[in-house]
Amino acid sequence: MKKFVNDPKNFVPEMLRGLALANPDTLTYEPRHNLIMRAGAPRPDKVSVVQGSGSGHEPAHVMCVGKGMLDAACPGDVFSAPPADYVYETVKLVASPRGVLLLVNNYTGDRMAFEMAEELAQADDVEVRTLYVDDDVSVQDSTYTVGRRGVAGNFFVMKAVGAAAERGAGLDEVHRIGEKVNSVTRTMGMALTACTPPAKGSPLFELPDDEIEMGVGIHGEPGRKREKLQSADEMVAELVTAVVDDLPYASGDGVALMVNGLGGTPISELYLVHGLAHQQLTERGIDIHRSYVGEYCTSLDMAGASITLVRLDDEIESLLTDPAETPIRVF
Template sequence: MKKIINDPSTVVDEALQGMALAHPDLLRVQRDPAVIARADAPVRGKVAIISGGGSGHEPMHGGFVGAGMLDAACPGAVFTSPTPDQVQAAVEQVNGGAGVLLVVKNYTGDVLNFETAAELVAMDDVEVRTVVIDDDVAVKDSLYTAGRRGVAGTVLLEKIVGAAAEQGADLDRCEALARKVIANVRSLGLALTACTVPHVGQPSFELADDEYELGIGIHGEPGRERRQMEPADDLVRRLLDPVLEDLPFAAGDRVLLFTNSMGGTPLVELYLAHGIAEKLLAERGIVVERRLVGPYVTSLEMQGMSLTLLKLDDELTELWDAPVRTAALRWGM
């Protein structure tokens, strides 16, 4: 294992120190328990949007804390759910009096720990709601989940709901928007290589040089099918077809296409794949109105990619376009 680390046990803490130094204008970082909050929190009268999950997926979630997106993120250990006390601490730091919406990816530990935190917070008379995103079409269940996993669609959810909260939407509307996104977003990923968790010290699974794994999870879980390596046209089609069939998407639909690197895929390959996906969608009469390309939901150094499609309407498009100022997403400000 070759990584730019000192000690596997201190990776997250040292990364948080670096993040605080890199973005003092955007973030306020607490290390025990670990919470990343927007620098101006709490914003009085605003619904607070909080998410979190295991570290190793950067920039998700801490990179999306800031105006127009998340109020706080709770970073767990690498690929490990944050604890209830982290979520409680986040609520205490960013609750502006208008209620709190917890955005949770569908992994068993995340769901249980956020639910526990929500119960504890409610005892302090804070109005809190929870939404669980499960956009991965790869599998029904995995070692980590009961039902589908929450993956890259989480970024789109956090941006859209964060924009609404920034504009003054109340808790009911923020929750309804979150559920609308969840109902209309689907994702699928593949891996060319496995990743290595620092405290484990070896790859999470083995792939031959001429193989790839279709349907992998963002924690390095193996996918639903192992195949012989194929040209990019075929790889993109194998990602896109199940996504299109699942909702399903149809001719005339307006969509946001999110082409995501799992961490080790260079942008030259990612843009190539994005172009193929746009062409395939155009052939089906599906209109790509908005796009996002880059390493936004990673799995450490995994070489691979995922495709996410969100069905758009005027409301979702307007909120996607709304200003945002975070470490990883920034426009209109």
């Protein structure tokens, strides 16, 4: 294993400490429950939005805490759901009189932790609602899920509910918007290589030099099939077709297009993929209003990418366009 790591047990806390030190004015790291909070949260005039999941998917979700995005993120260890009591503590810390929305990618472990935390918080009279994201079209049920997995499309849900909460929408309305965005968002990803969790120290699965995993999960879970490595054109076509056919997206639809890197793929390749996806979608009559290219939901150091589409209407597009501030500074 070739990584920047000290004791693998401290990988997540050391990352969170480095994140908070880079953003001293906007973020707080609370080491006792391993959570990242937005400075000034909770605000009494605003629904608080919280997301948690296993670590290893950064920038999801600890690097998405900020104005117009999350009020707190409670990560678990690498590829492990956060403990229910840490989620509960997070909810208590950001409990606003307007309520708390919990965003959860659909994995069995995360659902269990967040459901328990929701019950505990409700017993404390905190108004809480939970919203599940399940945008991954590659498989119906899978290693860690009943139903579809939540992957990079989660960012659009987070951005839209974050913007709605910032505008002052109530908990029911914020929840409605999140459900709506999730319902028109679809993603599929593929792996060129496996990833290596720090505590394991070796690749999570075997992938021969000439093969790819089409429809891979963000924890290295199997997807639809193993295939021979192909040209970028062919691999992008397979992703685009799977995503378009699922909703389906139709000629005349206006969409947001995300090309998300899985951690080990350089941004040069992601822009190349974007160009090919843009062309293939345009040929289908689909109109790309907004493009997002970069790393949003990764799988440690996995080489690979996912493609996400969101069918836009005026409401969703307006929420996506609202200002947001995240710890990830470009310049």
